[in-house]
Amino acid sequence: xxxxxxxxxxxxxxxxxxxxxxxxxxxxxxxxxxxxxxxxxxxxxxxxxxxxxxxxxxxxxxxxxxxxxxxxxxxxxxxxxxxxxxxxxxxxxxxxxxxxxxxxxxxxxxxxxxxxxxxxxxxxxxxxxxxxxxxxxxxxxxxxxxxxxxxxxxxxxxxxxxxxxxxxxxxxxxxxxxxxxxxxxxxxxxxxxxxxxxxxxxxxxxxxxxxxxxxxxxxxxxxxxxxxxxxxxxxxxxxxxxxxxxxxxxxxxxxxxxxxxxxxxxxxxxxxxxxxxxxxxxxxxxxxxxxxxxxxxxxxxxxxxxxxxxxxxxxxxxxxxxxxxxxxxxxxxxxxxxxxxx
Amino acid sequence: xxxxxxxxxxxxxxxxxxxxxxxxxxxxxxxxxxxxxxxxxxxxxxxxxxxxxxxxxxxxxxxxxxxxxxxxxxxxxxxxxxxxxxxxxxxxxxxxxxxxxxxxxxxxxxxxxxxxxxxxxxxxxxxxxxxxxxxxxxxxxxxxxxxxxxxxxxxxxxxxxxxxxxxxxxxxxxxxxxxxxxxxxxxxxxxxxxxxxxxxxxxxxxxxxxxxxxxxxxxxxxxxxxxxxxxxxxxxxxxxxxxxxxxxxxxxxxxxxxxxxxxxxxxxxxxxxxxxxxxxxxxxxxxxxxxxxxxxxxxxxxxxxxxxxxxxxxxxxxxxxxxxxxxxxxxxxxxxxxxxxxxxx
Numbered sequence: 001x002x003x004x005x006x007x008x009x010x011x012x013x014x015x016x017x018x019x020x021x022x023x024x025x026x027x028x029x030x031x032x033x034x035x036x037x038x039x040x041x042x043x044x045x046x047x048x049x050x051x052x053x054x055x056x057x058x059x060x061x062x063x064x065x066x067x068x069x070x071x072x073x074x075x076x077x078x079x080x081x082x083x084x085x086x087x088x089x090x091x092x093x094x095x096x097x098x099x100x101x102x103x104x105x106x107x108x109x110x111x112x113x114x115x116x117x118x119x120x121x122x123x124x125x126x127x128x129x130x131x132x133x134x135x136x137x138x139x140x141x142x143x144x145x146x147x148x149x150x151x152x153x154x155x156x157x158x159x160x161x162x163x164x165x166x167x168x169x170x171x172x173x174x175x176x177x178x179x180x181x182x183x184x185x186x187x188x189x190x191x192x193x194x195x196x197x198x199x200x201x202x203x204x205x206x207x208x209x210x211x212x213x214x215x216x217x218x219x220x221x222x223x224x225x226x227x228x229x230x231x232x233x234x235x236x237x238x239x240x241x242x243x244x245x246x247x248x249x250x251x252x253x254x255x256x257x258x259x260x261x262x263x264x265x266x267x268x269x270x271x272x273x274x275x276x277x278x279x280x281x282x283x284x285x286x287x288x289x290x291x292x293x294x295x296x297x298x299x300x301x302x303x304x305x306x307x308x309x310x311x312x313x314x315x316x317x318x319x320x321x322x323x324x325x326x327x328x329x330x331x332x333x334x335x336x337x338x339x340x341x342x
Numbered sequence: 343x344x345x346x347x348x349x350x351x352x353x354x355x356x357x358x359x360x361x362x363x364x365x366x367x368x369x370x371x372x373x374x375x376x377x378x379x380x381x382x383x384x385x386x387x388x389x390x391x392x393x394x395x396x397x398x399x400x401x402x403x404x405x406x407x408x409x410x411x412x413x414x415x416x417x418x419x420x421x422x423x424x425x426x427x428x429x430x431x432x433x434x435x436x437x438x439x440x441x442x443x444x445x446x447x448x449x450x451x452x453x454x455x456x457x458x459x460x461x462x463x464x465x466x467x468x469x470x471x472x473x474x475x476x477x478x479x480x481x482x483x484x485x486x487x488x489x490x491x492x493x494x495x496x497x498x499x500x501x502x503x504x505x506x507x508x509x510x511x512x513x514x515x516x517x518x519x520x521x522x523x524x525x526x527x528x529x530x531x532x533x534x535x536x537x538x539x540x541x542x543x544x545x546x547x548x549x550x551x552x553x554x555x556x557x558x559x560x561x562x563x564x565x566x567x568x569x570x571x572x573x574x575x576x577x578x579x580x581x582x583x584x585x586x587x588x589x590x591x592x593x594x595x596x597x598x599x600x601x602x603x604x605x606x607x608x609x610x611x612x613x614x615x616x617x618x619x620x621x622x623x624x625x626x627x628x629x630x631x632x633x634x635x636x637x638x639x640x641x642x643x644x645x646x647x648x649x650x651x652x653x654x655x656x657x658x659x660x661x662x663x664x665x666x667x668x669x670x671x672x673x674x675x676x677x678x679x680x681x682x683x684x685x686x687x
Binding site: 061062169171199200201202203204205207208211226228229230232233234256266267268270271272273274275276277278279284286287289290291 | 400401501515516517518545546547548549550551553554572573574575576577578579598599602612613614616617618619620626627628629630633634
């Protein structure tokens, strides 16, 4: 990674703008004559902006649509509706050569380091494969050297380029995945639960590596995770998702200190804190029941079925994710307020 | 339901001199084609009635294998118990016949697993699965077993239990499936419940529900609980004592509060410092360098020495014994006192 980013790129400007993104997966019935009887609303109207050099955390429980969001942004799924612009160009209209150029700017690190690497390819082939698709990124003669540089950058031994994935531990495999994502010098890396499959002592190594690479190359991250402690550590801004929607979005400080949405508050209060003395200090908000099915979300506010604040208006009127009187960051709750005890 | 229905007889008192469950110097190895992996290398711990012991460790540390040895569900081959004792109410389980051990499983010691979906049988309704041991082991009639099953499902707070008896595991959410498994484990009224990563596969809000449930059940039914986990946060919330495992050994053993306040083993210290915390936002996380050892080639001396910041020549030459620190805790480190004082300073 030698060439510096082009001078026109300013830290803090918007690199990715997502507007009302929707993905519905059809539910069909019948074998021969399939007809649609419903839809799983995995992502149901998500808007946000990602700025250059920042890390946006996306948190939420399983089934909230965070991984579908990642796959949409990578164009691994086609959206049902909505727009996204990457550096001013429409991400979902692009095709052919333009799409290939856009994709170069956006790479992904997958959750599972065991299944996201092809077991029959050497590490050198895995990390160098992007150059086969984008031959202009590295001239043929210099590819091996570039791959070795990349391995060095992520803290692996460059001499191991001929080894196979099974010869590496989980943490090292995740480093291989990161090297592959870095190969084309992208602007944005989408990290889908990059450390949740790793042991605690290895997790810290990978988190530090991601932070160091961001400083070095001015990367923007979309960091998808369910572990709120990890997200707090690495993210500048955080979006909280529930049933396909962003229910609250703000800076790390706003979300972790002045959350106004009851779901965020419950989520934060439920995180186990590694300090036995905190047992007595903290209030844990106990949510009853499970997340409703995204095929049949509740009317009005989607969180109302588990919310202790819910009133009649919540069933009728869908709250918008807009700034609230309690705190100026967007929150989708009619009764948004800061709770001092969480 | 009333508790007396599930627990008809009060727990018989433990002999005053012994512990309810005691693992002594257990050694287990896995004989594979590639060689012999020494998975458990002298584990000793005990459990008293009504208490919660957390066994903490990363993957490959041997925490689950120890539990499987206690339950007598090790896969042999490749796993072999080389030596050691597992005493339950003073009697060594390892010397008993398989039939005798079967009598202990479920009625005395029961276990729940991480992945409820694969631990439950997908082709039988959950009511049938919970009731199976009631019919087979407790000899209840089908009608009685059914009644007890509903009581057990109520006990683990499955809503509308009576209407869900005929549902199959895939019709339950992850948290509810975990409750079904807990109900199965409680069916024969065990005195010890071993929970192997019971909440690892669950979301945080559901995780909090399950940990609450386990804590309530332990208190209401007077069970002892062994909680196996890698999550330092979960441990802090529920455990009384904690045993930290590394490379098949217990490297530190202490009551929860003093361990978190001042760890006395470099590995525990490293773990505590390397987790990002919700309530503290720091800069770069400190890390434990390197990787856990290959269990076929455990380093000589202290197995942690290649990754340890305190390591000296003595750590390469001599296996550290459990050093008893002032407040009744132990740490298998030559420099336990120094590590402990480092944190307290």
